[in-house]
Amino acid sequence: GTKHKGNIGSLIKDKLNDICDDYEIAAFQGRETFEELTISTVHDKTRANIKIQDGCSQFCSYCIIPYVRGPIRSRNHNDIIQEVKKIAENGYKEIVLNEIHISSYGKDLQLKDSLIKLIEDIDSIEGIERIRLGSLEPNLINEEFMKRYAALDKTCDHFHLSLQSGSDNVLKRMNRKYSTEEYRNNVKLIRKYMPEAGITTDIIVGFPGESDEEFNETLEFVKDIQFSRIHVFKYSIREGTKAAEMENQVDDSIKTKRSKELIDLADSISNEFMNKFMDRDLSVLIETEKDDTIYEGYTTNYLKVLLKSDINVKNEIINVHIDKIRNDYLLSE
Ligand code: SF4
Incomplete structure (x- = not known):
């Protein structure tokens, strides 16, 4: 199992130096x-x-x-x-x-x-x-x-x-x-x-x-x-x-x-x-910069949002107006 995972670094080091057992069963x-x-x-x-x-x-x-x-x-x-x-x-x-x-x-x-x-x-x-x-x-x-x-x-x-x-x-x-x-x-x-x-x-x-x-x-x-x-x-x-x-x-x-x-x-x-969230302003935490002007984030109720922004909004919580739905994304253009 995963017991002793916290010691994985020292276990590998000891094994490389030949100073520990091959395995341990608990x-x-x-x-x-x-x-x-x-x-x-x-x-x-x-x-x-x-x-x-x-x-x-x-x-x-x-x-x-x-x-x-x-x-x-x-x-x-x-x-x-x-x-x-x-x-x-x-x-x-x-x-x-x-x-x-x-x-x-x-x-x-x-x-x-x-x-x-x-x-x-x-x-x-x-x-x-x-x-x-x-x-x-x-x-x-x-x-x-x-x-x-x-x-x-x-x-x-x-x-x-x-x-x-x-x-x-x-x-x-x-x-x-x-x-x-x-x-x-x-x-x-x-x-x-x-x-x-x-x-x-x-x-x-x-x-x-x-x-x-x-x-x-x-x-x-x-x-x-x-x-x-x-x-x-x-x-x-x-x-x-x-x-x-x-x-x-x-x-x-x-x-x-x-x-x-x-x-x-x-x-x-x-x-x-x-x-239900079309034409609404939603609070979004921006997590990823997809390219220069496109950012991805999540609403509090875990809907994915894509938005355009000329300024870097990564790691900001901002209000986003939802205009469209495409695949499993809410979009703000
Ligand atoms: S990990 Fe989840 S699926 Fe597995 S026994 Fe526990 S409750 Fe059930």
Whole structure:
């Protein structure tokens, strides 16, 4: 697995000098503490991904991660705050709290409300202007969480709520821990507090045993929720998982057909969502200079924007008037 990744430099050096063993095997489920690693990933010096935990204890039937990355280990609250302060001093405006299962943040330390408390403390750090969350388990969302999250100044109205299937039977076979009804109610809660929130998700098509009827339930659910963007994946076998041993593996040609159908639907729904923002002024963090006068950035609800500007606006948060939609971009000309 990835244990001792923080020591990778010295391990390589010792190996080159022939003063360490060839390998070390540790019991992966025995890990209890987060291995501190101060390097977070960054995007064009505007957005930084902050790692807040490692591992996962959910054991979805198709996923190998709990076996190779071990159980949930949360990073120390104060260490995260110190890293975010440094990132702010270096001029980054947006941070994304990220990793494998951030919804479990603090559970291993028996801390209550730990994720929202962390977000509240980050919200008061000078220099940080946007806080975004990585992929979330739908069950994280509740009235109390949304009330506190929406009351903050810097939190983005974007939620990546991992769905995987819109069929309750498939969700059970996947060993996911929510029903479509719970998912729907949580989306309603988000929109009660943040009406224009972008809800993005991941969906797997062709999970073992997925019937036409179950796939159609997913299509209907997707229409009902009105996602702003969907990432569609064709199920693929991960050796060592329960799903790899399931009967009724779906033929690849059916997976391809379902994937195309769902992507087409997702594109049209995403377009409907983007249309709501035509002729509006939106706050955009400019992340990339595409060429001399064209810049790319994101809105708070994670829509991609392209705009023309004669002056360098990179790493600025500016109000942009939206004139057009092209492919998956809002345009300002
Ligand atoms: S899919 Fe996500 S929640 Fe499920 S076991 Fe894998 S990492 Fe954990």
